[in-house]
Amino acid sequence: MNAAIIGATGYGGAELLRLLKNHPVIKVHSVHSSSQQGKELSESYPHLQQHPYTLEDINPDRLAEEVDLVFTATPSGVSSKVVPQLLEAGCKVVDLSGDFRLLNTGDYEKWYKKEAAPLQWLENAVYGLTEWVNREKLQNTQLVANPGCYPTATLLGLAPLVKNSLVDPKSIIVDAKSAVSGAGRTPNLVTHFAEMNDNFKIYKVNQHQHIPEIEQVLKEWNEAVETITFSTHLVPMTRGIMATIYANVKEGILASEIRKAFEKSYKDSYFVRLRKEGEYPSTKEVYGSNYCDLSFSFDERTGRLTVVSVIDNLVKGAAGQAIQNVNVMLGLDEKTGLEFIPVYP
Amino acid sequence: MNAAIIGATGYGGAELLRLLKNHPVIKVHSVHSSSQQGKELSESYPHLQQHPYTLEDINPDRLAEEVDLVFTATPSGVSSKVVPQLLEAGCKVVDLSGDFRLLNTGDYEKWYKKEAAPLQWLENAVYGLTEWVNREKLQNTQLVANPGCYPTATLLGLAPLVKNSLVDPKSIIVDAKSAVSGAGRTPNLVTHFAEMNDNFKIYKVNQHQHIPEIEQVLKEWNEAVETITFSTHLVPMTRGIMATIYANVKEGILASEIRKAFEKSYKDSYFVRLRKEGEYPSTKEVYGSNYCDLSFSFDERTGRLTVVSVIDNLVKGAAGQAIQNVNVMLGLDEKTGLEFIPVYP
């Protein structure tokens, strides 16, 4: 099974290469870039010494012939242009950008401030939150919209609550914190080391483009959900996301029912690790792995629930989940090639 | 004006020394420790080369004679024992621990899991959130309970809202993030560098001892407040706290009214810097200084307000506010000796 990676010079693309190195079925056939064809990838990424990849141009027809699958790790606004060409040429695509996640083009244009992808392809995309996706649909689609990093952490934490109507749907607040690699590889002042080190920042307050993505899925799960409050912060670290999630528990719901809902939701999900009561995950405990660790605390004083969800933003939040989706598409065990123990410390 | 520092081997005590170095009125007369008398402070803190301080024992009667004021930067559970002796000997005391902040001894014992200080002294303590304290009372008290680091950031962010009844008192959620120096100088696994670097942790979920302190003040300001939800996280950085505060705005309240309430609240407060609309502070922007920077965003989609409050946990959250309180006690300008520009970058 051959795969191509488009956008291999970004962190998401480089992480796909790292994770696929030892995958028993999926092989990286070629890497592509719209602007750097002919260049060795190891010039951009010296850690890839001995792993020679020459960047090639993007030729949809040739790709359709040569590979079984294309990962597009291109930025939002680029995928919307590149992916339709690939699809029309007949490629199967897993897109890591935000361009095929929102069904409503008006939402996309409002939050991304860019032109939306063609509606026909939006309607065909399957949103690949692997633990909750319809696996049959996933196996039959030509296009997977791989979830965003923040939505992955948030939705895995909220699913048992929202699907089972355990919390007040109007009360959901998500305070999310991300490592700086989430901001990509293009240098700018916000992510300049001397500005970001020993610093903690909040950004895009009430304006993050992952808000409509999360709301869309929550509404699909439970139509009582309308809006959520969602904040994003930058932590002076390289990898990891923690979403601290707050919601009012509905009258009469017991802590034990909440635990049961979590346990039942994830009893067959290898990559979701429900932590025992009173133990909370830190981001490093999933570093470099495809795990999402979850825990929660029900505060009887306030009637409010606090859920903690951590992932590695580049793995479960991007490249790892993309591979997990492909595993399912191929009918493989979803764990195939992804059973890494986190890098600790 | 002579001051003594008890507990100078902790970070709070060392910060008092740094800040008082150039204070035009308050001079550090002596430093004290219950366990390390006779030792040079520069053995513990080599950055104090050329600033010779020999640690002395704690003799309340001698202190009452020799100094005008004692800062107790001792841990909770120690202050409750040491401070009453100092008070009885006639000393004026500014206590940086949590031991004299909670009026209700039952609350103290529940949250701190230690024996409370004697009620008579609790009743005489003035809670020194300088911007909101009754300054006359502060000038006449023998004992100042210096606020905690988290409560300082949180209360300065909430005061305009709670005092003016602009938000639903049942809806308050505070997601707080602290630098690691807040955990003190005693080594342990949680704050071991290899465990904490490139990591983000949540701790004491719904159990932090600053919860009753915040609630007590909020209730005093507005009796409609009962409980709040308050979470604490550790950020891999040395100094700084950010409190991200959420509350539902009351029906009919406009964003402009909220801004006016903030502006009016802090128009005479040199150390509170209200940032302009759409601009949010990061922790580094107050590093090493006594400032609290505030901003907020009212989200009309959700009807919810997000307030951002940052301080340096060791300055405005501890030693700086203690000095600010003493300035007021002495009838000086509150800024005296505290007009530092933040250390940036």
Next chain:
Amino acid sequence: MNAAIIGATGYGGAELLRLLKNHPVIKVHSVHSSSQQGKELSESYPHLQQHPYTLEDINPDRLAEEVDLVFTATPSGVSSKVVPQLLEAGCKVVDLSGDFRLLNTGDYEKWYKKEAAPLQWLENAVYGLTEWVNREKLQNTQLVANPGCYPTATLLGLAPLVKNSLVDPKSIIVDAKSAVSGAGRTPNLVTHFAEMNDNFKIYKVNQHQHIPEIEQVLKEWNEAVETITFSTHLVPMTRGIMATIYANVKEGILASEIRKAFEKSYKDSYFVRLRKEGEYPSTKEVYGSNYCDLSFSFDERTGRLTVVSVIDNLVKGAAGQAIQNVNVMLGLDEKTGLEFIPVYP
């Protein structure tokens, strides 16, 4: 092929578990601790959720029966006691401590300030710097002394120069910098986060116990070497070592000869990556992998050579090289189970 890990609660032991997770031949049969038997390893290391290991006591006879190999990741001073018991019971042992590296017991006692291991076992140990070891000896030994982290980086950088007599043997200076995980998992003030973050420290100046280890090997390679100068520093990061090595090039030696010596030395060494001229490795470029990246610059102004050598201290500097040694012992390709692309960023 079954292996046991003694000392699994330290960073070296935990890293063995991580790396062996996907090893096709070596399986971790059991983990052992002298002090925490009965405890789940995931209590110490929550990142090991779903990887259940119960710590067992250390029973040499049972180990000799049940496993083919024992990794001892115990501290110096402990291995010298435990390993002889294992050897006498018949186990094959790869020891990650410093206890079996120095042939001269006097040297050990002088530099380690502890009692040396029994001479009989010291004489039987094979020093496992895999790229330069006598592979036949390695395959036939009962005991491998796995090299120290600093010596690995240093010796791989110096080997081509010292073996080929290209530099003045009296002129060697090694300025080494290590991540903080090298200091182990026991909390102390030096590695307390608030003390180590945003800080750079030098330690054990001219007294590091890896000095005699490096000198012993260099002398074995070239008897003209007597002493070297070797300094160690702590970098505020989690993983990685850089050794910056200085030496005077012998009269008449050309830069091209030096390059040839490096190329020839490592042409068959998969894990040593000689970087191209003018390109220097940073530690992150080998993070989480078993690579050692090397580069050098010959300065004609001064006649001096600067060699740069980087490794991940926990992989090539400890657990990774231990597995590489076992691969060779078993007659496997040395790369088996170790072909990880570095975790970047």
Next chain:
Amino acid sequence: MNAAIIGATGYGGAELLRLLKNHPVIKVHSVHSSSQQGKELSESYPHLQQHPYTLEDINPDRLAEEVDLVFTATPSGVSSKVVPQLLEAGCKVVDLSGDFRLLNTGDYEKWYKKEAAPLQWLENAVYGLTEWVNREKLQNTQLVANPGCYPTATLLGLAPLVKNSLVDPKSIIVDAKSAVSGAGRTPNLVTHFAEMNDNFKIYKVNQHQHIPEIEQVLKEWNEAVETITFSTHLVPMTRGIMATIYANVKEGILASEIRKAFEKSYKDSYFVRLRKEGEYPSTKEVYGSNYCDLSFSFDERTGRLTVVSVIDNLVKGAAGQAIQNVNVMLGLDEKTGLEFIPVYP
């Protein structure tokens, strides 16, 4: 006494503002920029809220009239153009760039790869390593070339040895490590947070432009010095430089003589703190202050000396030393306005 700052948008300029805030004699009259006139400085540096400075253009004649002194914190290649105009208009100038440090224009052009400043002004510049400058000359010059950050740390460490001929002048090797703020405020991939965090890099091997600056001063002190080996590394931290310096001690020189030379050299130098035997400074111990902390170890095994020198690159390595020089020029105590206790932790 009024001063102007040209280049206030860089880190050096911002640090001048911070340090001068409480200077009793020197007042910042105006701040200037060639490209951002009219802009508020607090737009670039939000930590300067309440410290309003509007960036003005650079008008040499008006500056000559309005201020007593100009600090030029402009980059190399810019100072060489701006400073002569200021000097011709009659301004006194302290230049923080490298443009007026090298007497030999050929050296400048070789190492900086830019056009040198006019020779007439180079000859009039006084190199302001305050501890060793001819103070009479400093008081009478119109132009101070403020030393580079690396040269300051290196030269203060080497002065007692080189001036007293205690070491072999051909044997000097300096392994220097710098915080990332030394690379300035312009974002690029090297200093991008996700690339630099948890990473340690070497750069400009044998090519750093501070090499000829150090050699020039050493030769002036002792003509036997010809070349030195000097390496530069980036540490994942915000502020601080450590220079680890190696040299062969001359035959017959005793450790006690070396100590005496250090003691004598710096007995009247408030900002140089010679640490006691066996104690070595870390960079954080001078953070935010104008101190240079020194220590050394003489290794009798090798006959080699290791000197450790630490500074804050933005203070003693830039803005602090510039102010120290102005204090001397004005006939003030060199400490005036600079007696900060380091920010610790």
